[in-house]
Every structure is written in structure tokens, then in C-alpha cells.
Amino acid sequence: MTASAWTDDRIGRLKTLWLEGQTAEQIARDLANGITRSAVLGKVHRIGLSAGRSGRPPKGSDARPKPVGLSPARSLATRPIDARPVVAAEHGLATVLSVRRCQCRWPFGEPGAADFSLCGQPVTRGAFCALHAAVAYRPAADTPRTLDRLALLD
Template sequence: MNWTDERVELLKKLWAEGLSASQIANQLGGVSRNAVIGKVHRLKLSGRGRASAAQPRAKKAPAASPAKSGGSRPMRTVTASVGATALAVQFDAEPVARQVLRPAADVVVPMSRNLSLIQLTERTCKWPNGDPLSEDFSFCGNEAGESGPYCGYHSRVAYQPASERRRTR
């Protein structure tokens, strides 16, 4: 399939009208959705349905009933050609509420013995302190239990109960 001047102009017109790449491919015929996306990217076609990509995007207005608004259509989400990505959807999203975990009141952070790798044994906590590439890097070194490589405090930090993991999802 060759991109003739007429087909390119039709592509630009349909893109500006807000049709999807699949819809444009169907109207052009003999071309895939990916070919349309690639051509849009090579032509550097910007946002659809607006005069310039530099203009601020209007907030989505609530859809009015056609009887009250004289037949106006509700606004829709538009896509734009952005950098190396062919299409990126632009939309106004509400900020996501982040869950804040409060530390337990009775938590006591133990003093580390700051052991080097050579000083560690089977019974010492192997929790790393600091950057491994710095000279003052060390390990916790406190007494580790039978159940793992860390002391009681670092075990609670390293391993979350399954019920806590399910709650944060």
C-alpha cells in the first residue's frame, strides 16, 4: 500500500476528527491500524480536535441532555502523538489517595553492632546498613533468631504478614 497525497490528507482529516487508528484503517482500506499509527507518528500529528497542542486542555464538562443544550455533543477523551509513543491518552484524573501506615507505638529500633561481612555468623542479623559501596557500610549484627537471617526487629520490617499484604492492595 502506498501513501498517496489523497490518502495522507484523508488520514489527517479523520485524525483531526478524532477517529481511532482502527476506524481510520477501515475507512482507508488496505492498511493496518499499526500502519496508521506509524504514519501519524511520522507526520508528527499532534492532538486531535484542537487547533494547537500548546493550548491548555479544557476540563471535561458534564454531559448535558440534548434537549436542554440544543443538541451539543458531550466532550470526549482525546489522544495525541507524544514523543516516541505513537498515541498517549490524555485525561484528567483524580489524585490517588495513598495509604499511610502508622508505626506501632511499642516499636523499639535496636542499636546495631555494625559488623563487617567477615564478622557475621549464623546467629547474627544480616540486615545491611547504608550503601554497600561506601566505607562505613555494615550489618546490624544483633542476635538473630532460629527462624531466619534477621533479628526480631528487622524480621518484622522484612516480612509482612499475608493479611497486611492483602489489605494494601
């Protein structure tokens, strides 16, 4: 029988780090010696810690750049008429390799360039955040209802 990599000390350290808001990847790096991100997530689930923390990291632990506003001319051109002004990032928070399923995939820069990135904000519609969905998903101008209104049939 082989000894488990999960000693009482490691489990205690896992609980402490998890409840502090560390990610599974950070915890795996801290514990080292063969403990992977997946092993951390599995152990967290098995000992019931996954219900003891919200999905968000605690305040102050987010090292990502904060979004900045668009210029007034651009923000008017890229938002729906009845919506409030929206904030967008100058560059993305994710890369092609780091973007997750629930993160906006709006591209920034040229795909072959070293500084190419993706938005990375939480998805609200389709594959995009609220700001980029407003640009990407425009209503069709010539819907049957619009044509009826134009022909004064409505």
C-alpha cells in the first residue's frame, strides 16, 4: 500500500489557503511535491470545502488591471441608444491559452502580435461581455416588423 500525498499537515494547509481565497493553482504551487491543481480541487470537493467559499476571490487579491473608460465619441458609437455608458478595458485580461468558458472572447490587437489578448470579462451574452455583446449582436434592421412599420401596415 502506498502512502497518501495528503498528510494531515497538507490538508490543514489546504483548508487555510482555500478559506483565505487562494486559487487551486496557487495552493498546488504552495503544497508542491506532486500536488496538482486537479488534486487540490478533488480534495476540496471530497472534504466539503467547495461549499464554504464563494466563486470570487477576496477583495485585494485580484492583480488584474482595472477597466478604463472609452473616449466619449467611441462609447456613444459602440453602445445601444437606451443603455448607460459602459466601461471597457484598453487591453484584454486573458490570452488564447488562459481564457475560460465564461470569459469574453473579444480580441484586442492582431492575432499574430505578442500583445494580442482577449477581453476576459464575465460573459453576459453569447461569447461576449455586456459591452462587446452590444457591438457584436446588433438587431437586424430589415425584420418583417420593421418593414411593416415602414410600409405603414402596422
